[in-house]
Amino acid sequence: xxxxxxxxxxxxxxxxxxxxxxxxxxxxxxxxxxxxxxxxxxxxxxxxxxxxxxxxxxxxxxxxxxxxxxxxxxxxxxxxxxxxxxxxxxxxxxxxxxxxxxxxxxxxxxxxxxxxxxxxxxxxxxxxxxxxxxxxxxxxxxxxxxxxxxxxxxxxxxxxxxxxxxxxxxxxxxxxxxxxxxxxxxxxxxxxxxxxxxxxxxxxxxxxxxxxxxxxxxxxxxxxxxxxxxxxxxxxxxxxxxxxxxxxxxxxxxxxxxxxxxxxxxxxxxxxxxxxxxxxxxxxxxxxxxxxxxxxxxxxxxxxxxxxxxxxxxxxxxxxxxxxxxxxxxxxxxxxxxxxxxxxxxxxxxxxxx
Numbered sequence: 178x179x180x181x182x183x184x185x186x187x188x189x190x191x192x193x194x195x196x197x198x199x200x201x202x203x204x205x206x207x208x209x210x211x212x213x214x215x216x217x218x219x220x221x222x223x224x225x226x227x228x229x230x231x232x233x234x235x236x237x238x239x240x241x242x243x244x245x246x247x248x249x250x251x252x253x254x255x256x257x258x259x260x261x262x263x264x265x266x267x268x269x270x271x272x273x274x275x276x277x278x279x280x281x282x283x284x285x286x287x288x289x290x291x292x293x294x295x296x297x298x299x300x301x302x303x304x305x306x307x308x309x310x311x312x313x314x315x316x317x318x319x320x321x322x323x324x325x326x327x328x329x330x331x332x333x334x335x336x337x338x339x340x341x342x343x344x345x346x347x348x349x350x351x352x353x354x355x356x357x358x359x360x361x362x363x364x365x366x367x368x369x370x371x372x373x374x375x376x377x378x379x380x381x382x383x384x385x386x387x388x389x390x391x392x393x394x395x396x397x398x399x400x401x402x403x404x405x406x407x408x409x410x411x412x413x414x415x416x417x418x419x420x421x422x423x424x425x426x427x428x429x430x431x432x433x434x435x436x437x438x439x440x441x442x443x444x445x446x447x448x449x450x451x452x453x454x455x456x457x458x459x460x461x462x463x464x465x466x467x468x469x470x471x472x473x474x475x476x477x478x479x480x481x482x483x484x485x486x487x488x489x490x491x492x493x494x495x496x497x498x499x500x501x502x503x504x505x506x507x508x509x510x511x512x513x514x515x516x517x518x519x520x521x522x523x524x525x526x527x528x529x530x531x
Contacts, residue, residue, distance in 0.1 A: 196323025200299045200529055201359070202522060203315055204280050204330045205344050206477060208307030209270030213259045218252035225307045230343040233406070262483045275477035276303050276332070278510040279518065286519055295530035300324055306344050313351040319359070326360045326529055330522065332476040334373060335416035336366035337402055364525050368416040369423055376508055376517035377473055378427035385469060390501045392469035394434060394460055397421045398486055399474035401439035401448040414449055420473050441481050454493055461497035468494055471505040476514075478507045
């Protein structure tokens with residue numbers, strides 16, 4: 178929207194055109210490397226693992242561990258994992274492909290009048306916390322389009338300082354450099370939002386109905402965090418537990434059928450338990466033959482869901498005596514998932530678009 182100079186005082190000569198009056202919606206997910214080669218992986222891992230919200234080890238110790246040990250060996254190992262799930266057609270990680278698709282679907286809904294008369298004033302964009310496109314670049318792009326108000330949407334249902342908080346940190350780190358700052362709202366965690374729970378339940382019912390077997394147990398796997406973070410007051414464990422309980426209630430499943438677990442632990446420290454891989458092996462060894470896994474802490478499929486849960490998890494279960502294993506896809510840009518995201522965004526824009 179072009180600013181109208183309706184006052185009696187004309188603009189000074191040579192005043193540049195100014196766009197104003199628009200509202201931005203910026204969805205943000207974790208991130209992905211630009212490629213699977215050593216240097217692309219190294220740049221991504223260095224940015225990610227240098228974040229003090231992600232790794233709270235004292236800096237002097239962590240600098241040595243990260244730069245002289247981890248970044249020497251892990252990029253090659255991680256690159257091989259990414260190659261298994263890489264979107265070859267677009268030459269990008271699946272998280273980037275899906276996050277873009279979610280943003281485009283949200284934008285189409287807005288263009289179709291999803292926000293009523295205000296729809297014409299709303300622009301939807303997306304960013305990655307680590308890697309590209311960066312949060313800073315997309316805030317600048319939205320601001321250049323005349324967005325004086327921006328709703329930032331961290332696509333993490335359950336709050337953790339290592340995910341949601343670091344998005345907020347990065348947003349305001351960039352705002353600190355801006356002369357003309359837009360007003361900012363941050364989407365709160367939606368771990369117990371009825372629209373989100375219903376979307377998960379609908380997705381699970383639909384996918385389980387397509388299987389050629391009935392799962393005896395369903396594991397709800399969430400990305401883990403160190404136990405020390407929880408001990409310091411991080412609410413993540415509690416949010417995951419409530420999501421699991423509400424999902425079980427929506428599906429008519431008790432904890433004997435739907436069990437919460439945590440994956441992706443790293444290093445020797447104690448992380449949130451029960452561990453996914455250990456639980457999976459124990460189930461198979463104790464006689465459980467048919468298992469399905471859902472990942473309610475991930476809004477979009479990525480390395481951790483496709484490779485770790487879908488591939489490594491299957492190997493663990495079958496190796497220990499299991500027979501049938503299925504990974505239930507994340508909500509992604511599915512109809513249930515987008516309906517939930519639309520409902521949440523509409524609510525959080527209240528007052529700006531009414």
